[in-house]
Amino acid sequence: MVSNNDSNSILQRLFSYARPYRIYLIGSLISAMISVVFSLLIPVFLGKAVDYILGAGNVDFSGLLNTIIYLALFIAFSTVFQWLMSYCTNKITFLTIKDLRSRVFNKLSSVPLEKIDRVPHGDIINTMVNDIDTISDGLLQGFTQLFSGIMTIIGTIGFMLSISLGIGMAVVLLTPLSLFVASFIARRTYRKFTEQTAIKGEMGGLIEELLGNQKLIKAFSYEDRSIERFKEINGRLHECGVLAQFYSSLTNPCTRFVNGIVYAAVGILGAFSAISGGITVGQLSSFLSYANQYTKPFNEISGVITELQSALASAKRVFALIDLEPETSDENLLSHIEVDGKVQLKDVAFSYQKDRKLIEGLNLDVKPGSKIAIVGPTGSGKTTVINLLMRFYDVDKGKIEVSGVDIKKMQRKTLRSMYGMVLQETWLFEGTVRENIAYGKENATEEEIIKAAKAAYAHNFIKRLPNGYDTVLTQDGANLSQGQRQLLSIARVMLIKPPMLILDEATSNIDTRTEIHIQKAFAKLMKGRTSFIVAHRLSTIKESDLILVMDQGRIVEQGSHEELLSKEGFYHNLYYSQFHTS
Known part of the structure; x- marks a missing residue:
């Protein structure tokens, strides 16, 4: 469960996104306050209307008519400002959510690729869509409902105390019971809604994974196991959801119970006071109306608090995504360099996981216009070299230079455009x-x-x-x-x-005849351009100027096709494992 300090921090941060639209927030709060004031005046005048009807043949029609006019005006004004409050709330909610969703999307564009790779994509989608919608439904709109509810409670107590101090104090003394019920429900629902939100993200990741690989699932008859994985997560979601709904479902019966106690207390005390002449029958009628109005916000607030707990949990996940460390700024770096196609890797070291070494001491000097092939067994680091050349990942040690310039000294956009x-x-x-x-x-x-x-x-x-x-x-x-x-x-x-090319198994899904044509087209395109070719089919890279043979993150051999075959080493074995027939 998140501490109060964390909850306050999340709220403050969320409302910082609403700050540009605070005029709507102010309008919503003022409209809520005015609407509450007019709605609280209605019971007073209803009480007066009752007192104007003293009995058969003893009705003050003039006073009753004036009271009805006032009531009509109060109801009309209350309705108008209620609508205005909803309008302002919706405006600030949708504008804020639009900015928040844009901020998340823009953050994904600035986060290093390694950060995105470590988070299930379905979980990210769930955060961008469902979690932000939950914030919209719960936190922002609930805030205005919470404000109007608190205003109603305070205003109702004030009016009741002005009519009868004794009865009003009795209601005040019963208030802690309502607060205890609301607090009891809020504490227990937040933890479950937080857990439920996390499991929904996990399920979103699984569904995205399974839907994107249906052919593979069917090819390996993985259907039953995928169903089992789904059932396991769905089972946890069911258990958590049941408990979350159980605690939130306590809201209505518990608050109704408290409502009944308050209403009964007001009715009994008011009846005795009316009999003794302390208040009029009309004032008793006003008190009973206030008793309903006083307890109703507790019911609404409890429901709002349940939504707020769920929204806070979603907001925490959204901000966790926003707080991912972005790529270091490159605005002040080189935006243009003259590209001659020369590429150098100097003592480069890199690993995806710090405790599992991959590339160490990698050195390479590529001359302009060279055709460089990178081959090796799976997991040898071929594609990793491409990731480092494009700076999708930064090297842990050493440096990479293009045309004599360290790629960390140029803008990423400039590098990738090459x-x-x-x-x-x-x-x-x-x-x-x-x-x-x-x-x-x-x-x-x-x-x-x-x-x-x-x-x-x-x-x-x-x-x-x-x-x-x-x-x-x-x-x-x-x-x-x-x-x-x-x-x-x-x-x-x-x-x-482009000045340089990177081809990572670029013709792997093309038929042989078309591939021959494509290879010819690539040959024309690569002429005079530095080219890096990652290949598994070694027959496609025979004409390369230099072949780099990688194994376990290191270049174990390099040379032309004929030179490497004559060495009868790693490349020789790799090549003839594809073409040798016994």
């Missing part, structure tokens, strides 16, 4: 084929896009699509084959013609 990158895992977004190809060059002309598509051997299949280049792709390009998706990814790079 490379054209094609990965084995393609990524397409929901948009037209044209927009997907032009992703890296926003102002590309139609002629440039078509030329790039032809260079990537994608033009022919694009023309066969229902609307050609205007065909809208579904999320991740699901309405295309995997090979077609990869051809579009290649066309992106063909369009921007």
Whole structure:
């Protein structure tokens, strides 16, 4: 359970996001106060109306008429300001939530990739959508309800004390009982709602994982085990949810019980006072109305507190995401350098987990325009080298230089614009084929896009699509084959013609015939450009100027294809393990 200091800190931080829209907050609070004042005046005039009707043939019609007019005005004003309070609350809530969600999304753009990789993506989605909605429903809107409820309680006590000090004091003495009930429920619901929110995030991560890998699940007959994993998490969510709902469901019956005690106390004491002439029958009627109004906010506040507890738990998760350490600022670093294609790695050391060493003492000197192939068994560090070159991850030791400049001295955007990158895992977004190809060059002309598509051997299949280049792709390009998706990814790079290239198994999902054409296209594109090629199929990198053979994070061999084969070492064994037949 979070301490009061933590809760106060979360509240203060949340309302800091609402500060730019405080005019709406002020308007909401003022409207709530005015609405409460008019609603509290209504019982007073109802009591007067009762006193004007003393009995048959003894009715003060003039006084009764004036009272009815006042009542109509009070009800009208109370309704108008109630609407105004809701309007202001909704405005500040939705504007604040919009800013909060934008802040979370922008933070994801500035957080180092390693931070994102360590958090289940479904959990992040759950935080951005469900948790922020919970804050909207509970914390911000509940705050105004809480304020109006407290105002009603204070105002009701004031009016009751002004009518009869004795009866009013009796109600005040019963107040701690209501506060105890509200506190009892709040303490027990917060812990369960916090736990429930965390489990929802865990479930979101699992569902995102399972939905994204349905083919793999079915291929390995993993359905039963995935169902078991879901059942286990769903079971914990059920148990936690039952307890959370149980504690929150205590709100209504407990507050109704307290309401009954207060109403009965007011009725009994008021009746004796009316009989003895201490108050009039009309004032007793006002007291009974106030008794209902006084206890009603406790019921509402208890419900609001339950929502607040859930919202606080969600806010804590949202701020935990916002508080992730961002990438170090690079605004004052170099925004432009002359790229000649020279790349150097000097005594580079890196590991994803500090207790498990991966790359140590890696040195490499790449000449401009060289074609560098990186090969090695799975887990040898091939893709890690690419991550370091692109500065998706920073080296733990040593440095990487491009054109003689340490990459830590240049802006990340500047560094990454030097490379054209094609990965084995393609990524397409929901948009037209044209927009997907032009992703890296926003102002590309139609002629440039078509030329790039032809260079990537994608033009022919694009023309066969229902609307050609205007065909809208579904999320991740699901309405295309995997090979077609990869051809579009290649066309992106063909369009921007970067100074250097990174190809990580770029043709792994393409048929052999098309691959031959693509290799020729890449050969033209790589001419005069420094290129890094990660390959598992060693037949594709025979023409490389330099082949780096990696094993356990180290370069164990380097040289041309013929040189490495003649050594009959690691590369020789790796190569012939693919092509040797007994």
